[in-house]
Amino acid sequence: MTDVLVLWDIDRTLMYVGQIDRAVYRAAFRQLTGREATQLPARGTGRTVPLAVRELLATNGVDHHDIEPLAEQMVSLLPHLLTERLQELRDEGQLMDGATEALQAVRASERLLPTVVTGNLQPSAEIKLRAFDLDQYVDVSVGGFSSDDAHRPALVGIAQGRAAARYGGTFDRSNTVIVGDSLEDVRTGIEGGAAVIAVASGTTPRDDLARAGADRVLDSLVHADELLDAIADLTVTRSSKG
Incomplete structure (x- = not known):
């Protein structure tokens, strides 16, 4: 479930x-x-x-x-x-600190459905994920990509619709969360309909992410338990969903 x-x-x-x-x-x-x-x-x-x-x-x-x-x-x-x-x-790319462990922790939870919402085109996103063996931790078939819509907030609804069609139930702001590093990720969640966990791993300082409206700001993904706690705090479990 x-x-x-x-x-x-x-x-x-x-x-x-x-x-x-x-x-x-x-x-x-x-x-x-x-x-x-x-x-x-x-x-x-x-x-x-x-x-x-x-x-x-x-x-x-x-x-x-x-x-x-x-x-x-x-x-x-x-x-x-x-x-x-x-x-x-x-050879030249690198995983962000704690990324693999955080992905594994989310994937291991029966109540969490991990996918991606990204400014990348879907084929490019899949290439990047495969390059680092991360594709096993996300269901890209229910993700949202810029090849679906150039307006990034629209990708939240696209992913929610795909997830509902494949897994049943309803996904909305109360049970959807974005994990991202940029101001655009924050805007995507606010306008698209998702809580936002910002990670200060990119070029945007944590204070700027907070001021933009992120619901939580993490310094990194190193502590997977902090991420899981933030997801739990920001979302509603719907036990009636099958």
Whole structure:
């Protein structure tokens, strides 16, 4: 019986992939335009990939008439380019402190259903999770990805709907929690309908995460019991769900 939907962010919450995402953006831009990008999307913002791609094209002087068709091509291309860097992901990327243990603890609880809500495209999210053997701890089939909707708060409802369809019951703000590191993760929970456990493992200070409206702020994922306690405190168990 699962009672609570746990939505994991990926980048800087579970892992840090360094310059690899930016290298992939550069390669995709070069392949589609025949020139180098001089400006890249800001790092650590939690912005969805479709929005980041459009920003990349606009700030590098692509004619506004060409942005939409090129953006669609780039969104399709990015996962393929990331796949080519799978070994680089494994060699140069790193797990955030306590990430694996925290994922294991959530997965081990019968009342928790772990998945992901991320600004990554679904294929890219799956590549990253597999690279670090984290896919075994989340049910990606009920997640929310920027390939579903470029508006990140909408991904909460998408994941809730998928989880309800697969596992039964109803998931809403009372029994859904996001675990993430950015202001965008906080906004996603507030606007999308989930409690927010912020982890100060990214580029955003814990005070900023708290001021933005996070329900709890953890310094890291090192103490899995603190995470489990926060999830329990912020959600309602519905014993009638099957």
